Amino acid sequence: MADKFAIVTGASTGIGFELASLAAENGYDLLVVADEGLIEAAARDFRLHGVQVDALQADLSTTEGVDILLAATSGRRIDVLCANAGRGLGHGFLDQGLADWRRVIDTNITGTLYLLQQVLKGMVARDDGKVLITGSIAGFIPGSFQAVYNGTKAFVDSFADALRNEIKEAKGVTVTTLMPGPVETEFFERADMLDTSVGASKSKSDPADVARDGWTAMMNGDAHIVSGWKNKIQAAVAHVTPAGILAEQHRKMAQPGSAPSDDGGPR
Template identity: 80%
Template sequence: MANQFAIVTGASTGIGFELAHLAAQAGYDLLVVADEPLIEAAAQDFRRHGTSVEALEADLSTTEGVDRLLAETGGRQIDLLCANAGRGLGHGFVDQAPADWRRVIDTNITGTLYLLQPVLRQMVARNDGKILITGSIAGFIPGSFQAVYNGTKAFIDSFADAIRNEVKESDGVTITTLMPGPTETEFFERADMLDTSVGADEKDDPGKVARDGWDALMAGQAHIVSGWKNKLQAAAAHVTPAAVMAERHRKMAEPGTAEG
């Protein structure tokens, strides 16, 4: 991977942190990005693998933040992009502040697309590059008490399938969608969901999820659902009525459903 360059967003914690470790171990030079100062400490961890690592604190829910990220590359060729930055939001939609649900949409959809487009355009032009987009099995499920988040992931899952088809003639470019289930990260605390069943229950290990995504990315696979339970849930979502799935999700995500 000499002189190969990768960007990993949402890299301060969780799945993004683990993906950045895997990229550094593989010898990629890194630009790691997150919307919190912790990204600097994370970068120190990644440098232990002996590769060049630059860290940037930027809010990728804004076009200005994405522009800062792109400027930070210094025009260097981007060989790998892990578009992992995401934000959740729990509670009922009617109780949410517009600024809160807009930030979820702007992070998960608008910022992601604003970053993907110029990177993908350059990859297609040279017929070479790899992209990993973190979607979610949440995109298959009507997300009662998590409606905006699940809606954004439905968009991302669908969008990735569409652009993969659009660029299929550029066979040197691969787009892989990583679709985890509930994972042991700061996601549920930040989404104010610790009092929910899904927030309190045991969740998947982010290292295992990242490894599944990385292996699929390196193999050029289109999709990977991480975890056998999540594979079953994703399969069930395709044949179960939406109203039934919404009620099941309510039992997981409604505030006050955590046991104990």
Template identity: 75%
Template sequence: MAKKLALVTGASTGIGFELATLAAQNGYDVMIVADEPLIEAAAADLVQFGTQITPLEADLSTFDGVDQVLAAIGGRPIEVFCANAGRGLGHGFLEQSVSDWRRVVDTNVTGTLYLLQRVLADMVTRDAGKVLVTGSIAGFIPGSFQAVYNGTKAFIDSFTDAIRNELKDVSGVTITTLMPGPVETEFFARADMLDTSVGASESKSDPLAVARDGWNAMMKGEAHIVSGLKNKVQAALAHVTPAAMLAEQHRKMAEPGSNE
């Protein structure tokens, strides 16, 4: 009998790679997806756990890229879906090109929603499946010098709450939102934020610890998990702190040159 299938996006490095590792360690066949050739190296690392690992390089900011994933799945039921693909973007909004900020929106929101809709539709039909969506505590904070990214995460945090309510009577399907803070991954280099206070910080979370928090919460069917005590405190404070103050605090972390 074939093993159960897990789909993990954004899986070449960081949180996504660690989620794929946990899936393989727990006996799942895993399809891993990323928009870079490094996904092949990630697959080579994962085969040690003895399950079938299928890597796919696809641009999940596009409908065509999502359709590639769906075609590769070939109708096989997905038991676990970790929607982790995401893209950051630093600097002031007026300095960002339209193509750059649109790719952030299309990756973090449009492509994520399209793939979620297709995967969830099948799960609901079967009345079975677990979904983990990587949001962020950034969604609680007006993101000065990271405004588009934080805005997309605010959308994702809100969207998953809404869809969870819509599906609350589908007992076999659960949606968990993973909300980390800054994590020690390639995110900040790719977002051109290494010259910022948050990008240069040595106190970022370990991606394995974040992935483990998310995986465990998903397996329990929990609604949310803020990974890390410091991030839990920051998330709680964000709900009672004026937006202007939060934006100023974020500016000190994300403004270019703030690590000097």
């Protein structure tokens, strides 16, 4: 058993998988969590680094799922938390079912906040610990045809800034927000957005690069990291562009059927 312990949520694929790999490479024992059975296969990969890895399949959109995660720590001191679990949802809001958009909110906000609250209490009490929250530059942009998801990320980005200020007296505890743009993961397939311009784009970020940026920023105690120079520019522009213009730009990326067809035009 290592003397360092990390929790990574949403660790079965994508950014979470890469974050867990970095934690294992750096000698952290792991509790990795996802809402799918693939987390067991991911854990086998992480164990190749010679650390102890416990895998847990749990629904982190529920407080019950978060409680199951917390119980799985067996009271062990948590040195690092990568709160990465998230869910997307495409199409127009009026076409979305209540259960679908509620699950996005419960995963991205409710479950994430409950987990952060429970873990940070211990970190602040002992004045030691590092947290990485996966936000998004989507939080800066009104997300036409992805409105609920972008809204949750706006909440997460803002919440992390407020939380960081609230616990600033705990000098040994850091909260870092990782804010990527579109990343080459299963996100767009799961959000039913493969027929959109952004979903079909070949210029998405590599999840390994995004995770490395986030891990480095967390270890440095940085407040935020926008991963990728193109996303840094987009984030800066979003701060000075009227919301109506940003919403129209997002519409062109996320509206169903906006992906180019074989002849180069929209579908």
